[in-house]
Structure formats: structure tokens, C-alpha cells
Amino acid sequence: MNRLTLALDVMGGDVGPRITIPASIKALENDPMLSLLLFGDRQQITPLLEKVPESILSRLTVCHCARVVENSQGLSYALRRSKGTSMRLAIEAVQKGEAQGCVSGGNTAALMGLAKIILQPLKGIERPALVSVIPTMTGEQSVMLDLGANIECSAENLYQFAVMGAIFAENRLGLVFPRVALLNIGIEEIKGYKSIRDAAEMLKNNTTLNYIGFIEGDLLLNGKADVIVNDGFVGNVALKTLEGAAKNVISLFKGNAALNKTNHICKPLFAWLVKKLFLKGSYQRLKQINPDQYNGASLIGLTSVVVKSHGGANSEAFAYAIADAALQARQQIPTKILAGLEKY
């Protein structure tokens, strides 16, 4: 692993530094070759660094700024007033070469807009997209895009997402000839928006891509496709729905709901049995679909790595987003996408 510096917008997200600073410390602990530039309000950040050991502190730099892009700001307003905000400064640090990638949990539209202006899309890419790795029931992983960067998409946009997604899956997941599918409301050719049907025609005609057809929402977790392509509105709803459903069902099992119902005699035995037998099998597999581990969504199609964390991420999830950005920067995903675009 090589040395790497990432720029973080520590003010982004629903909570801000109380989540992002502990996450930063966790990420630095886990990755000894990582350094971080933390953009945000020094007054809020400093108290959170009090008990942090010098070995960690030496790899982080607090870059004070007082201004923040708000979640409620519309795109054009946010862009006009973005100068000196933690989000913009983090992106600018990448543009200046001070960092090799950046992470923010802030306003998605503003992050996308600023990244497009400051970091520029790769040659040939009309619209960068938000992509995420999702787990499957088969123990594998898929990638899904767009997840909210582009609300409405043309057939050409969806086609480019498919190409970028395939390259991302090849590199990030190490897949050969990944299977690409379009998310739709049926598998028949006549189903769905015209943009999806037209994108399907374009994908069929490209034999260097392994296009397998339409996929429906109920099979998103079943490993039927390695790359799932959709517009940003539908993708965002589907991913959040997936996470919500998984979290809800898992919450029925996690915690002590079942244990608390047992009486005093049975309790220790039951606890042991559950731990030894039940947790070993099903629970381990459930952990694979813990949304925390799949927090980092990436803006791809840009010249550098930009990772968007969930606004509501906890510190563990935000730490995963940082680790994801570090991995992508080390894998030089943007360079590989650029090279791949010429292949397809």
C-alpha cells in the first residue's frame, strides 16, 4: 500500500464533526499509510481530537473554514455561494494535487455540481454518475448506478452509465466481462420508460459489453447482474428501499428482542445456542448486507475520486466511505475508466 492523502468535508452529513471526526480517526487507525485533510469548523473539530494519540494526529491536518453547503440549498444557489465552504475546499484540494481524492456526506447535488466544475468529467463523459457497491445473497457484490446524481436521464446517459459501471465492476470488484442489466418494471422488451428501452437497444448492439437485459427490483440482491443501471431518481429510491428493508428485518433479529423473552433458566443456554449455531450461519451472512459496510457511493466519470457518504451515516459507516475512497484512489479507478472508455 502506498502513501495517500484524502480531503474530507467534515461538515457534511446530518450530524457533522461528531460523526466525521471519530470516523476519520478510525480510518487513520486502520490505514497507517493514509493522511487526511479535514475541512471544517476548527471550534467544533478540536474538542473531538483531545484524546487522540500523536501517531494519529500527525497524519491529520485541520483546515479551518466557517462556511458550509446546506442540504436544503438548491443546486444553483449552493454553487453560487460555495466559495470557502468545507465541501468546495475539499474538492479544490484534490484539484490542486494536495489530496488524491475526497469524501463528503453533504448535499449530493452540490457535490456533483462542484466536482463537475472543479475536477471536470473524463473526456467523452456527458454526465458523471453516483455508483455504489451492493452485497448479494450469493456472497458476491454488484455495482449499481446512478444513485441520485442525475434525476432524469436520456438513453445515451444510461448507456454511458452501463459502460462506466462495467469498467468500475471490472476494477473495483475484479470481475471479468461483468453482466450488465437495466433496472425496469418487467423483463419484457415493451416495459418501462422509452429511455430505458432505447438504452437496451444500444447496449444490445455493443458486443464488447455483456448486456443481459432487464432486471426487476426484487432481484437486486440476488446476484443476477454485476452492474445494475438506472436513472438517479429510481436508483436512489431503490437503494434506500433496499437498505431500509434490510435494516428493518435485521433489527427484528439483532439486539436482544428474542433473548429478553426467555426466562432465567433458559436464557444463558439459549444465548449460547444462538451465538454458536444461529449467529455462525445466518447472522454472518446477514452481516454481509449490513448497510454500514456499503456506505461509500462514488461519483464516477470524473478525473479524480469523489466519494459521497450517506448524510445519515454513523461514524463506522463514514469510516467505510473513507476507506473506499482510499482503495479507489490506490486502484486509480478514474484512469482505468478513461482507458476503458476507449475500449468500448
Next chain:
Amino acid sequence: MNRLTLALDVMGGDVGPRITIPASIKALENDPMLSLLLFGDRQQITPLLEKVPESILSRLTVCHCARVVENSQGLSYALRRSKGTSMRLAIEAVQKGEAQGCVSGGNTAALMGLAKIILQPLKGIERPALVSVIPTMTGEQSVMLDLGANIECSAENLYQFAVMGAIFAENRLGLVFPRVALLNIGIEEIKGYKSIRDAAEMLKNNTTLNYIGFIEGDLLLNGKADVIVNDGFVGNVALKTLEGAAKNVISLFKGNAALNKTNHICKPLFAWLVKKLFLKGSYQRLKQINPDQYNGASLIGLTSVVVKSHGGANSEAFAYAIADAALQARQQIPTKILAGLEKY
């Protein structure tokens, strides 16, 4: 409970009579006041009725027809060639007053198209919608619409769905002043399609409706809203995603995966404990979100009850769809929606 006759398209769905006939028998067993008209291929149906007792047989009538609307047919083609199909004959039976509602697991677009032509929308309704009851983690239920009848929707369409959904929730779920929300990719006013933002403005101005704002996909199961409104594409993807995620996670727990891992000594004890303690708590709650029990989606905004079963429904799920249609017909939901439309 009063006497009731429903018309079934037993050829619809991925499997046809092998699912729909056992489902019909189940529905007749559970509801002694129900009679069924079964539209489909007598050759396929008759062998499935061999061992059925006379008390059930006397309440079903096989109405032979050889033609079927295929799932792969486009809407206009399906409509042009719909004469004499099991789906069309079932709908016509309702129009003629021979049945008080109908159920089909066939081509959704064709069902919607035929129902609109033959049964007519209620006065003032521009587009009927597909609505379904969904379970919540709090043990309550919500309704969600549209689920695939209308791929792209205007603000006015969404507004009408909200009104119909509220009336449906009042009557079908017995709720007073149900909370109405629009599905979106964020809760801020600036988020999502223009049609959604415009519908939000219209709903805010109607004080007879309890409009509570936007809801995101991750909270669909959390009982935050009683009526969740979206266009048919997004709703279809979200509902299927929800069901797929729930089914997948439940499948990790159901079956004997955990039991099979135990050794011979522990097995009976573990099985007993799981059954007594675990199943009693969490599993009972999980059963609430078993998609089989939520199979029936209804076309509302029409003059009669039309229930659409999942194409992939098993016989238990299809039986639930029949029971749902019977309940709605007895509750006279179409009449109540018509009356409610004047209130809002």
C-alpha cells in the same frame, strides 16, 4: 358477510391454472359466501378439480375460453386482440353484473387498459391507479400507489392518487385523517422530479387532506405515512425491491439453515427453543411482512373492484388476492371513493 361472486382470469400469471385453481379452492374454503366464475382453458382446469368436494364445486363455474393475453404483448396489440381472452371475459362479467369484482395475475398494462375501457373510471378520475396495502414495522399497515399502472405521471395525476389513496386507506384500513406522503429522494422541498414538487404544492393547499411531506425509500416500512404516493415506475421498483429484500433476509432465517448446523444432541432442544421463544417474538412479526399476505394490488378509480395479483404469486398469495377482492367488493370501495372525491 353477504353473498358475493367474483370473476377470475385463471390463465393470468406466470404459471396459470396450476396456481390459480388451487388458490380458488382455498378462497372458497375460507369464504363460504363466495362464488367464483373461472375464465380459462377447460382442458387445463378440469384435471385440477378432480378431488374437490361438491360443497366447493357447487360454488365455482368454469367458463371456457381458449385465448389469453400474453405478458409480452404491448398494450395496443393486447387490447386489439383481447376479444374472447380470459382476462377480458372476466372483466366483462363484472360489467354485465354477473360478478362484483375480478382478479387477474396477467399483463398489468392490458388489465388496466381493458378495465378502463370496459368498467370506466369514476367520474373525475383521469387515471385509475394500482394500489397495495403494505405492512409496517409498527404492526400497522400503509397503502402505496401507483404501483405500475401509470409509468409517467403529471402533478395532477399524483394529486388524484393522493386523494384516492386517502379514501382507500380510510375505508380499507379504517383510518381517520390518514397521513399522506409523496415518495421522493430527499425530504427537502427542492428534491426530485418537478411533477412531485408541484404535487406537493397542490397537496399543501388542500387542508381536508392530511399531507405530511416527502418520504424516502428507507422509511417505507416504518409507518411514518399511511398513504405513500408515487408514479407507477418508481412505485413498482420500490415495492418489488421491498419484497425482494424482505424475502431474501427472511430466507436466511426461515427453513432449516440454522437447525441443520446443530449436532444431534442439541438439535431437538434448539428446535424447541427456536420454536417457543424465537418464533414467538421476532418470527411472528416477520410473518406480518410476508409478501404472500400482501399480494393483492387493486386498480382503484374504476367503477368496480379489480385486483391484480403478482404474476409470480404462489397459490397462497393468489388466494389472498381473491380474499382482498371479496373484502373490497363487500366494503363497496368504489362507491366510497366516488363519494369521497366530492369531499376533497
